[in-house]
Amino acid sequence: MAASTHPIFEYALALGDDALVLGQRIAEWCSNGPYLEEDIALSNVALDYIGRARMLLSYAGEAEGQGRNEDQLAFTRDCRDFRNLLIYELPRGDFGFTMARQLAVDAFEVPFFEALTRSSDRTLAGIAGKALKESRYHLRHSSGWVIRLGAGTDESHRRMQDGLDQVWGYTPELFQMDAAEAALAESGVAVDRAELRQQWESTLDEVLKQATLGRPADDWQIDGGRRGVHTEHLGHLLSELQFMQRAYPGLEW
Amino acid sequence: MPQDNPTAPMDDREPVFQARIDRDEKIEPKDWMPEKYRRTMIRQISQHAHSEVIGMQPEGNWITRAPSLRRKAVLLAKVQDEAGHGLYLYSAAETLGATREDMIADLQSGKAKYSSIFNYPTLTWADIGAIGWLVDGAAIMNQVMLCRTSYGPYARGMVRICKEESFHQRQGYEIMLTLSRGSDQQKAMAQDALNRYWWPSLMMFGPRDDDSPNTQQSMKWRIKRQTNDELRQRFVDQTVPQAEYLGLTVPDPDLHWNKEREHYDFGEIDWDEFWQVVKGNGPCNRQRIAHHVAAHEEGEWVREAALAYQARKASAEEAA
Ligand SMILES: [Fe+2]
Numbered sequence: 001m002a003a004s005t006h007p008i009f010e011y012a013l014a015l016g017d018d019a020l021v022l023g024q025r026i027a028e029w030c031s032n033g034p035y036l037e038e039d040i041a042l043s044n045v046a047l048d049y050i051g052r053a054r055m056l057l058s059y060a061g062e063a064e065g066q067g068r069n070e071d072q073l074a075f076t077r078d079c080r081d082f083r084n085l086l087i088y089e090l091p092r093g094d095f096g097f098t099m100a101r102q103l104a105v106d107a108f109e110v111p112f113f114e115a116l117t118r119s120s121d122r123t124l125a126g127i128a129g130k131a132l133k134e135s136r137y138h139l140r141h142s143s144g145w146v147i148r149l150g151a152g153t154d155e156s157h158r159r160m161q162d163g164l165d166q167v168w169g170y171t172p173e174l175f176q177m178d179a180a181e182a183a184l185a186e187s188g189v190a191v192d193r194a195e196l197r198q199q200w201e202s203t204l205d206e207v208l209k210q211a212t213l214g215r216p217a218d219d220w221q222i223d224g225g226r227r228g229v230h231t232e233h234l235g236h237l238l239s240e241l242q243f244m245q246r247a248y249p250g251l252e253w
Numbered sequence: 254m255p256q257d258n259p260t261a262p263m264d265d266r267e268p269v270f271q272a273r274i275d276r277d278e279k280i281e282p283k284d285w286m287p288e289k290y291r292r293t294m295i296r297q298i299s300q301h302a303h304s305e306v307i308g309m310q311p312e313g314n315w316i317t318r319a320p321s322l323r324r325k326a327v328l329l330a331k332v333q334d335e336a337g338h339g340l341y342l343y344s345a346a347e348t349l350g351a352t353r354e355d356m357i358a359d360l361q362s363g364k365a366k367y368s369s370i371f372n373y374p375t376l377t378w379a380d381i382g383a384i385g386w387l388v389d390g391a392a393i394m395n396q397v398m399l400c401r402t403s404y405g406p407y408a409r410g411m412v413r414i415c416k417e418e419s420f421h422q423r424q425g426y427e428i429m430l431t432l433s434r435g436s437d438q439q440k441a442m443a444q445d446a447l448n449r450y451w452w453p454s455l456m457m458f459g460p461r462d463d464d465s466p467n468t469q470q471s472m473k474w475r476i477k478r479q480t481n482d483e484l485r486q487r488f489v490d491q492t493v494p495q496a497e498y499l500g501l502t503v504p505d506p507d508l509h510w511n512k513e514r515e516h517y518d519f520g521e522i523d524w525d526e527f528w529q530v531v532k533g534n535g536p537c538n539r540q541r542i543a544h545h546v547a548a549h550e551e552g553e554w555v556r557e558a559a560l561a562y563q564a565r566k567a568s569a570e571e572a573a
């Protein structure tokens with residue numbers, strides 16, 4: 001099946017799924033944040049991701065050319081057909097974990113979308129331009145919190161380090177290229193993720209130093225998202241995300 | 254404490270204060286005001302802030318389950334607006350000397366109230382439409398009046414907030430319109446939401462005028478400019494035709510147009526239910542407070558860390 005689908009469809013779908021599942025996760029913070037100010041800030045981040053997901057999934061549907069729109073793609077595929085990287089689907093955890101994951105993702109997405117603005121695909125380049133502005137803001141927000149929590153109290157330091165340790169093994173997948181993505185990068189459409197690793201590491205090292213946190217050892221890694229081999233958490237996220245469309249199929253809302 | 258009894262003013266500043274009110278001047282934070290005016294204002298503004306904040310729960314309940322990505326984004330943005338209203342109102346109350354910590358403590362202890370409407374559960378997606386349409390609609394009635402309230406920071410806050418509330422109301426109505434033009438199941442869902450939210454929405458305007466001892470003083474100080482019953486009547490008059498356009502039935506057998514009054518007559522609110530919910534015995538009162546307390550306690554370590562970090566930075570700067 002993968003062989004017959006359009007490579008742009010696959011690429012936009014994967015990036016759209018990344019944004020969708022993380023947007024869904026961050027939205028879970030609504031009314032649960034440590035401050036009202038933080039509820040607002042995290043809702044903003046969630047909104048940015050949902051907005052991105054909508055653009056990317058719509059574009060994927062167009063590229064596929066079978067009449068599937070953003071909602072059909074978001075609400076009627078099962079776990080094995082989701083293409084997001086595992087780091088995006090992990091449960092929100094405590095505020096420390098959420099910020100550790102966000103720092104890892106933001107530090108990746110800033111150079112990623114920066115590079116994608118130069119894509120030969122003008123739609124993707126346009127989406128990237130908007131996403132880049134958002135991710136720069138997200139990175140300021142997450143790195144600010146990682147520093148504050150890392151260098152705050154003993155408890156916050158411990159929790160922040162713990163969050164970082166928990167997420168660490170999911171970060172290598174951010175830099176993995178499969179054959180299809182490599183071919184798209186070759187033709188100037190996609191970004192070569194592997195090339196972003198160094199910049200990501202130096203951003204992280206700088207933040208971790210200020211936060212007095214240690215960089216976890218690279219001694220474990222888990223991947224499989226792009227092949228649809230997910231964590232057990234994704235199915236539950238989808239059961240909530242897709243509830244209405246599953247209970248009342250095919251209706252307009 | 255003579256200033257505690259505004260009907261018997263002993264303080265000669267009080268007639269001056271009242272004269273300013275009567276000339277429709279705004280009272281500003283640094284102005285002298287009777288202690289009772291200050292306390293009434295703090296109570297009302299903080300109660301309003303708490304309503305915005307607690308209202309995030311029943312609506313937030315559907316963010317992760319919204320039926321389309323567009324609806325999800327719109328609902329997220331709405332709940333974010335409500336959080337912003339809460340923040341803005343807490344700041345307005347702070348201009349009167351209240352602290353956010355104390356206000357939150359009063360909310361969590363049950364000393365401070367919030368709008369009872371949020372003690373009803375959101376069971377289906379249609380409830381999100383009904384809340385936008387009816388609850389934001391009722392809130393607007395009140396808030397349009399409050400744009401001209403006598404306390405300056407509160408009045409100015411309301412002008413800003415009202416714009417967003419009317420946006421929310423349109424979005425809620427649009428959800429109801431989509432449902433009422435949809436499948437039989439969707440229509441039934443919309444009718445069920447109206448059935449459950451109609452009476453609690455009417456209760457949002459508070460007790461009947463003859464049961465509302467504070468109204469007279471609030472009118473004299475121009476905190477309020479219309480009574481509970483006047484606002485409730487306006488809401489019914491505005492909303493019934495909207496329900497008709499949706500093809501939905503308002504769950505009140507006594508509702509009919511009164512030609513002489515040129516208003517709708519409507520049935521009696523279940524005041525026992527009203528007072529039960531106010532007293533804390535509504536379907537979700539305990540759940541809402543428990544949720545707020547749990548989130549607040551879970552965030553304690555974050556707030557502590559932020560303070561510790563700030564203090565450390567300040568002392569490092571001092572040393573430098
Ligand atoms: Fe509001």
Ligand SMILES: [Fe+2]
Nearest residue numbers: 335389418421
């Ligand atoms: Fe609102």
